[in-house]
Amino acid sequence: MSATGKLLLRGVADMRRMPLPQLCTLMTVCMVALLAATGLLILHNVQTEVMRTQGQARFQVYWYANSNMTEVEGQWADLKHVPGVSELSTFTPRAAMAELMRGLSAAIPAKPATPAVAAPQANATSANAANATGAETDRSAEAALSGNATTAPATPAAPTVTPGMMTPTPAQDDFSWLDGEDILPPTALISFNIPPGEAPEPWMGRMYARLREMPNVEKVTYNAAQLSLATGWIALIERAAGPALGFFALVVALVVGNTLKLMMLARRDEVEILSLVGARPWFIRAPLFANGVVQGFAGSVLALVCLKFLQIWLRSVLDVPPLFLKVEFLPAWQCFCLVLATTCVAGLAAFFAAKK
């Protein structure tokens, strides 16, 4: 092995001589790297979320209430083949009514139950379940309507409800009297992926005109503000990412660098004695450099392990209704950059700490 290799190994072996300063330094490096990594994690997830929703446009199309459904269904079939359509949810008047009935049932608060009216608990459960799925598609709405969702009064069960238990009454959630009233129009909710290279707003304008010109269409709405918001977020992230990364890098460099320098104070006697006995600068600095590199590497890897636990915890906390935020871990290249930067800073700080 070369003399330099031996010196580097000696630097690593010498770490055992001062376990407490080494441990304190490792903890500091780990915590600072964790702080920076957490910042990166937030930035990465905000960016991912915005990028996921950017380039998506949603249009709600309303036909006249008394439109011929055969014609409308033909238009829906045609809409599926329009370039860029990513999702199409349609509602017949009946399906829309079913949705309305379910919505009304769910919106009315329950009253304290009495034994005589306690039975329809199953009713409320099925209505809430149907509501929770959203029942966005034609098929699911029809199934809900024809099936057992909300309208049929359940068989009274034994009066086992304890006083004060919250249970809806049949009078509250039974909107079956609305059934058969075609007062709602056929509607369609269409999601588009804006073609790459297209400016969003003009494209949306053109699509709006195209949808509006379809026969029997009464009105078309779309949320231009959502797209603007996404565009704004992207612009903000693009502007903030550079300074944020610079800030994290500076914090890591300053704290890790100064911590390593402070740790080297514990070895100043060794440095002084080595200098007195005629050691060349490289002989003195190589072991310190190795020490710094090991500290930086171990600290940053430990920080990433801690970050993984943090990410798992955040995911469990945030990926629930109504947030549904999926916190992703940092991509591999960012992990690599973090470890590399921390290791380099720690190594260089230790190397130059011995400079008189």
Add this chain to the structure above:
Amino acid sequence: MVHLDHVSCSLGGVQALNDISLHVERGEFVFLTGPSGAGKTTLLRVLYGDLRPKSGAAVVAGVDLMRLRASGLPELRRKVAVVFQDFKVLGERTVFENIALALEVRGVPKGSIDRRVRAVIRALDLEERSYAPCAALSGGEQQRVAIARSMVVNPELILADEPTGNLDSDLSRHLIELFKQFNTYGTTIIMATHNREVLAWAPEARQVHLVRGQITLPTAEILVDTCAPTRRGA
């Protein structure tokens, strides 16, 4: 070995050495004496390249100190060994490791390091403590380790700054005998001391007396003054 001509040096705005001329030949044993603040330690620091003289000419072991750059310092330190009053040994390392350090930095092969270190350890009666950490040694033993470290590299010049300052009389005498032994083999020794007893143990050594940064002739009064309670040099 040492050629100083009209050397002056200041420390923090104070003239610590003032127009000093000193010539020491190879193989000489020289005592630097003088009261505290006289400039003994400053002179030694100049000789091992820790301080740069302000003016004059200074050559030590063939190295011109006036032109010495940082990169040339290890070369000077390999010819000039230094022993301090406060030992300067690494407490967490063993006796063997401390002594071997001086050879490792010179790139001496491991086998040769083993032989030379063991020989010096035997000569200084440290065999039983070879693998004890220096922090566990007495002051006298630590000083012997420091002397062993300086001697194991067979330097051209040994500078000793109050090496007996923290030791009792018996140990001090033993160490002076060791220095004398190495001097017999041709090593030049310059030792700063306050201790009259030490001067008496090496009567053949030349005495250079310093007062207020200048070399003067030693007088009886000055010699009495050097035995004052303060034992640390300037």
